[in-house]
Amino acid sequence: xxxxxxxxxxxxxxxxxxxxxxxxxxxxxxxxxxxxxxxxxxxxxxxxxxxxxxxxxxxxxxxxxxxxxxxxxxxxxxxxxxxxxxxxxxxxxxxxxxxxxxxxxxxxxxxxxxxxxxxxxxxxxxxxxxxxxxxxxxxxxxxxxxxxxxxxxxxxxxxxxxxxxxxxxxxxxxxxxxxxxxxxxxxxxxxxxxxxxxxxxxxxxxxxxxxxxxxxxxxxxxxxxxxxxxxxxxxxxxxxxx
Amino acid sequence: xxxxxxxxxxxxxxxxxxxxxxxxxxxxxxxxxxxxxxxxxxxxxxxxxxxxxxxxxxxxxxxxxxxxxxxxxxxxxxxxxxxxxxxxxxxxxxxxxxxxxxxxxxxxxxxxxxxxxxxxxxxxxxxxxxxxxxxxxxxxxxxxxxxxxxxxxxxxxxxxxxxxxxxxxxxxxxxxxxxxxxxxxxxxxxxxxxxxxxxxxxxxxxxxxxxxxxxxxxxxxxxxxxxxxxxxxxxxxxxxxxxxxxxxxxxxxxxxxxxxxxxxxxxxxxxxxxxx
Numbered sequence: 001x002x003x004x005x006x007x008x009x010x011x012x013x014x015x016x017x018x019x020x021x022x023x024x025x026x027x028x029x030x031x032x033x034x035x036x037x038x039x040x041x042x043x044x045x046x047x048x049x050x051x052x053x054x055x056x057x058x059x060x061x062x063x064x065x066x067x068x069x070x071x072x073x074x075x076x077x078x079x080x081x082x083x084x085x086x087x088x089x090x091x092x093x094x095x096x097x098x099x100x101x102x103x104x105x106x107x108x109x110x111x112x113x114x115x116x117x118x119x120x121x122x123x124x125x126x127x128x129x130x131x132x133x134x135x136x137x138x139x140x141x142x143x144x145x146x147x148x149x150x151x152x153x154x155x156x157x158x159x160x161x162x163x164x165x166x167x168x169x170x171x172x173x174x175x176x177x178x179x180x181x182x183x184x185x186x187x188x189x190x191x192x193x194x195x196x197x198x199x200x201x202x203x204x205x206x207x208x209x210x211x212x213x214x215x216x217x218x219x220x221x222x223x224x225x226x227x228x229x230x231x232x233x234x235x236x237x238x239x240x241x242x
Numbered sequence: 243x244x245x246x247x248x249x250x251x252x253x254x255x256x257x258x259x260x261x262x263x264x265x266x267x268x269x270x271x272x273x274x275x276x277x278x279x280x281x282x283x284x285x286x287x288x289x290x291x292x293x294x295x296x297x298x299x300x301x302x303x304x305x306x307x308x309x310x311x312x313x314x315x316x317x318x319x320x321x322x323x324x325x326x327x328x329x330x331x332x333x334x335x336x337x338x339x340x341x342x343x344x345x346x347x348x349x350x351x352x353x354x355x356x357x358x359x360x361x362x363x364x365x366x367x368x369x370x371x372x373x374x375x376x377x378x379x380x381x382x383x384x385x386x387x388x389x390x391x392x393x394x395x396x397x398x399x400x401x402x403x404x405x406x407x408x409x410x411x412x413x414x415x416x417x418x419x420x421x422x423x424x425x426x427x428x429x430x431x432x433x434x435x436x437x438x439x440x441x442x443x444x445x446x447x448x449x450x451x452x453x454x455x456x457x458x459x460x461x462x463x464x465x466x467x468x469x470x471x472x473x474x475x476x477x478x479x480x481x482x483x484x485x486x487x488x489x490x491x492x493x494x495x496x497x498x499x500x501x502x503x504x505x506x507x508x509x510x511x512x513x514x515x516x517x518x
Contacts (some may be wrong), residue, residue: 011249013249013250013251038513038514039513040295040513040514041514042297042298042299043299089300090300090337090338091343091363091364091365092293092294092297092302092337092365093297093299093300094362094363095294095297095362096294096297096298098350098362102514102516151513152483152513152514152515153514153515154514154515154516155514155515155516157514157516162514162516163516165516232247
């Protein structure tokens, strides 16, 4: 039976309202999205939220091309601008809004059929999907090498012109897994830890099994940060069990 | 080293030290602007960049503490309003207290893929000043005290960055030893970083992050190069990523160029590569 749970915690020292990660799940449709708003842009929390909400309400085929992705972005871009229209802002905030907000996105559709689940995913930036089957990491998407995580990825922007090069940065993949496989969606810091551990021969998905509820997830993240295994960043996990 | 996380609880510091001596009235590189105007523009641009990095929604997050000091007829803090004190102030106070907000016309994205002209308020903190001698040693002594005090209170912080802008002719001796002592006023995370920007009346091609003094036009430029800190590895990595030809010997030095990149290079969280 399909089961899904998701959690998100802000950077240590920050409030929940400052968490710039967002996730949405639609179990009936089999849709999952995780977005991570960039620290260096303003109102990126709202932008990340709009991206995942839009994916839930107005589906985008994860196999669609870059042009379709750009067209799909028009709606959340308009909603983001509308949110700020007429809002009195200090000079620096006006300048920052003009530069736009940025966020990474991983979004997938998952469909069960008989003994298998079929998934189709797209990603721009460094939010990740991992597929674990038979206690093995079968898929790391879109980043396969933990050293490839950096602090300046190409991200989806609220200004359409910022996304012009998106075709070069859009990653797409489909796959099939046996029933019982787990799909794990993460924002970058947690994904970095997960991938480094997996490549190092550990089984980090077992560690994440501890995250039965939000409290346990928060405690786990705290422990990993304490051990300096996890960078202090907003951390999000959506665990989809087939 | 140079790995401390920069946060509101653990901010870093930027200190700007500006040559405001009489020689700064000279035209820069044969152009229309005086060196003093050029330097004021550079500092305003650096302060603007610092504020923009910390601007988050309606707020400015205090990731940086900032001071601006000038030397010429006298040595001291040289901003109006916030920042006029001898101590460093949180960047939010700098953002809230420009000397004026100028109207400038700028092309901004219209949200539909085009550009529209728009009047944008632009902050100005510093006006050009050119008066008196060039007491560079006295100026670095003052900054050393300020930085040492700040580092003493923020021992776990990413080390302070001092950006010094000058046309290079000290009138109270060779500041090399004082600058070396200033570098030692760092934190547990590393020595303080001293970066020099040399604005020359003679003009000449822009140089950023050189790794050798050959090719620099005079002894002043060479002294400033030698006293500039080596770029720490994280900054060097970012500089290389941005296309600068940097080596292990590259220093935080610029000739006839600004160093606004040094602020962009600081890692304070994810920054979109497509944000320009």
